[in-house]
Amino acid sequence: MKTIVLNNDQVAKDTYYLQLQVPEGFKYEPGQFLMLKINKLNEPLLRRPFSIAKVDETIDIYYKVIGLGTNILKSYKKGDLIDFTGPFGNGFDLRNKRIVLCGGGIGVAPLIGLKYFLDSKNITSHCFFGFNSKEDCFVDFGEIATLDGSLGKKGSVVDLLEDLDNSFHVYACGPKGMLKALCELADRKGFSMDISLESNMACGFGVCLGCSINTINGYKQVCKDGPAFNYTEIIW
Ligand SMILES: Cc1cc2nc3c(=O)[nH]c(=O)nc-3n(C[C@H](O)[C@H](O)[C@H](O)COP(=O)(O)OP(=O)(O)OC[C@H]3O[C@@H](n4cnc5c(N)ncnc54)[C@H](O)[C@@H]3O)c2cc1C
Ligand code: FES
Structure with missing residues (x-):
């Protein structure tokens, strides 16, 4: 799905605030993430996962520039189109505490x-x-x-x-x-x-197994079973 970049400003050291237009019918739960296709320079990049920080009038993402994809992402300007898949992941379960x-x-x-x-x-x-x-x-x-x-x-x-x-x-x-x-x-x-949790991800929806982690209940996929896990489950 494609949407429009509304803002992509630096807000802290190597940290950018990306705001995207909310596509019609878009729904999310806190804790879920998007896979962004960062292809402005036509590099053969896999999609990159980014948490949805908030959805209000815009989809808000904060990202740290660390490598090839995020260096290209920071060059996106207001009005550019960006392709994404998601939201993916389980979001946070609410607890009565x-x-x-x-x-x-x-x-x-x-x-x-x-x-x-x-x-x-x-x-x-x-x-x-x-x-x-x-x-x-x-x-x-x-x-x-x-x-x-x-x-x-x-x-x-x-x-x-x-x-x-x-x-x-x-x-x-x-x-x-x-x-x-x-x-x-x-x-x-x-x-x-x-x-x-964070993990390297290629697909974002449970197919490539690239994001597997070891838990007390066997191997799990961060993208599909997480990214939120009860801490007692994780085998570090
Ligand atoms: C579920 C999930 C949510 C995420 N949410 C956010 C977010 O909201 N904001 C944000 O800035 N980032 C987030 N990340 C991390 C983000 O996906 C990576 O920083 C991004 O993919 C790096 O892409 P790149 O092409 O710039 O770096 P690459 O060129 O792919 O990698 C550059 C270097 O950084 C290392 N690296 C790559 N990813 C990570 C990582 N996750 N942690 C530590 N080192 C890494 C690589 O091994 C390599 O050495 C999230 C990751 C996951 C799995
Ligand atoms: S990223 Fe492909 S299975 Fe999780």
Whole structure:
């Protein structure tokens, strides 16, 4: 399906905010993602997965420029057409507990839509976001931690969750190291948690098996069975 780029501005270090026109009938659940076809230079690129940060009047995506595809993506201008498939994935299941959202780096993106959804249902949530440095931060809400101390509390965002107990449910997304540290904290503190995982993806809908991960229930596909998993399932 093709849609129109409405905005593609830099909002933080190597981080861009892409807004797309919402095609008629488009529906999504917080936590789902799109596969974008980035072919402006006619490179034979596979589609690339990006979380839907939010859908309101536009489909919003935040992306970090890291390689060939995202370097081409940042050159898209307002009015350009872009091809996508999706939304794919399972989205976040709602839990009847005190809710905490914990994101690291570009992993904050899918939690923005979850926060927006929870607010719309008058469900209170507490947000904790971590970045390497002030210049990487692209959100204007939540409690912030930065590794270099240039914004918010100095240290890892995981440290901000030390006071949680088993009355909380955490939704988390971020780099592997952060997620592993959160899993250890969850074991220690007794809170429940769903984590949204990243993996290399070719198809996005369960066919290529490129995104398989090992779980206590056997191999699962991040694109189809996830990207959100209960943390106790994952074999790291
Ligand atoms: C479900 C899902 C949701 C995602 N949501 C977002 C999002 O909202 N915003 C965003 O910026 N990114 C997101 N990503 C990651 C994004 O898909 C990759 O950053 C992107 O595909 C990189 O494409 P590229 O062509 O620029 O890099 P490539 O040229 O393909 O890769 C460049 C280098 O980066 C490494 N790399 C590629 N992908 C990743 C990755 N996911 N993590 C770490 N290293 C990687 C490669 O191994 C290579 O060394 C998501 C990934 C998944 C699976
Ligand atoms: S990306 Fe193809 S099976 Fe998941």
